Amino acid sequence: MKFRVERDALADAVAWTAKSLPNRPSVPVLAGVLLRVADGRLEVSGFDYEVSSQVSVEVQADADGAALVSGRLLAEITKALPAKPVDIAAVGAHLELVCGSARFTLPTMPVEDYPTLPEMPASAGSVDAAVFATAVQQVAIAAGRDETLPMMTGVRIELNGSTLAMLATDRYRLAMREIEWRPDDPNISLNALVPARTLADTAKTLGPLGGEVTLALAAGGAGEGMIGFAGGTRRTTSRLLDGANYPPVRSLFPDAHNAQARIQVAALVEVVRRVALVAERATPVRLSFSDEGLVVEAGGTEEARASEAMEATFTGEPLTIAFNPQYLLDGLQHLNTSTAVLSFVDAFKPAVLSPAGEDGEIIAGYRYLIMPIRVTR
């Protein structure tokens, strides 16, 4: 194997594949990235038996072939290289890398020990990359991080006709986003539970590339239990989580509300952040709404206290409701609008956070549900 490649293209490709490599690989070869040259292209692949990532880069190939080297080391090296063409060649049990006057020799691992990457399932349809990336970030924030509840660490993707819905909850808040997409089969009806972290990482890389993202999901047969994403020259597959018993979380959204508040997102984020400085871990911020606006408070009678008043348009009976400040901030920061609408049933039932336009009208498509903390004692 021998080729010449642009420094930036190589560095990007290696950094992206190396990021998905396991920290403590079960077998040493999984710490490697596989470089394979054929037909004038270099394919860089990483795999940890859960997630595979592959990116293809145009190169000037002198000799086809493959080599397996430590992903982390190669990523660090390529990041530090000067902006010059990079020459790479497999020489015996080593990889030689020359860039300008810098020269590196890396040991390689046996390519034949490297597992075969899973095949991409069949395409199910495509979606605008930027829209998809935004939607994923809006939803993944609500997914759980507690590995003992694996189902909660996933984002549920529901494909129904031309609607792509994503849902995630850690049991304390729930985010739901619906977007349009282009299914290959207009009557498609499929669900998948994708590990939230993988999905978020994938969306973050594919979004800025623009264009379309192809969703690959098998309804059965080959590639079952697997989802694939392809955009530009990158593709990723991930094993799905078992979502057969995913609870019917849509029913948690209340049917109606008794009170509603319209607030400037940036101002509320600032106020909550400030007031929450006195809220120790796991203690809530209290929001008191009335005709006069909103007062945000935190702290108790014995500890430090803080309060701040701000403008809000409120309809309904005056209400005091308390939230984990981080949950509230997470939702507010992912609305992507300057105005937010908070809808309440009462101080004990989940509240819905929705994005709104300049006119204060709710923009459909995204909803973020938060369970309040009880403070009446």
Added chain:
Amino acid sequence: MPRGGSEGFGPDADDSGSCILHVDMDAFFASVEVRRRPELRGRPVVVGGVGPRGVVSSASYEARRYGVRSAMPTARARALCRHAVFLPPDFARYSAASRAVMQIFREVTPLIEPLSLDEAFLDVAGARRLLGRPAEIAAAIRARVAAEQGITCSVGVAPTKFVAKLGSTRAKPDGLIVVPAGRVLEFLHPLPVAALWGVGERAAEVLARLGLRTVGDVAHAPPAMIRSALGEAAAAHLVELARGRDPRRVTPEQVEKSIGAETTFDTDIADPDALRRTLLALSDKVGVRLRRAGQVGRTVSIKVRLTDFRTLTRSRTLATATDVAREIFDTAWDLFRILSPGQRVRLLGVRMENLSDERSTFRQPTLGAPERGWREAEAAADAAAARFGRSVVRPASLLGDPPGPARRHGKEKPTGASVVPLSDPRTPS
């Protein structure tokens, strides 16, 4: 025969810098029994569980001469000393005696840290003006305990807690040892490493392999060598102790750091259903104790002792603190299933750690949690139990006989209000 005078660590040694006393009752339970039945004086007396799984709680010095030790299975004690008098423990009586002894301490100083029923640390720095030198105070305590309670105790007087404790051990029985501040190392260094607090069998073995057998060896060894053998934290702790340094102070009120319950089975249990019910019963007990103490905990830990006496512990920290038995059980059972020991179980324990005051701890309910859930149900059970006793209200699957072989499958179902999926995603299996 008063002892302790040997090696120059007697009552007349310089005690000006030694203000910590460790008072340890001699063969406490056995001594209380002998006091009640004077005809037993001079005979080997063993107090302990008399069942097939009983262990020795306390043995008189006459019994110890035959090799009987506390924590040894009663059956083994019987084999060693057939003619000993074996008595079941009478904790109410020991508690009363303990309270009386602690009251004597309290008249000396308010700085008392009881470690158990029969031992305590005292800081007498502030009592010297009124009551005399630490060694005189120690002698006075010994005399009063003997006169008023008819039992003996041993006292270690030293500048630090751990040396005082070693002192009382060395003084036993019925003795007094004073370790002057300037002679701590002289006292400490000839002792075997196992004397150091925190050095168990394993650590002692590791140190022995390095040729370190005495405390002095550890004190003089390069710290890096101990670090590489035992790890950063353990090594630092050990080297400090070996050099006679122990900054721990006598802390009178011990805030409870954990609340737990455990049970030893009469016969080892393999049946998962029986084990599950035992965990439920233990979780219930822990929940009741937490609520009674006004505490909530964030970390659930289980302890499992197997047939081969291996003891395994597992713990998990929850997202929010709880005092709800049901939530404690869910986690405890999950931990147990993951552990799946694949062996018969001899002992099971459930413990809550990471405690905080319930009133200052907020509970983040799950989405869709019923307004009246397990917490309210258990609070109602507490109220009923307060009036009618614990046996009136228990989880349904615990009705009937307590832990033991399962009779039938008891799968408790949440009561009342329809339970929304997110509030209980794990279904018992």
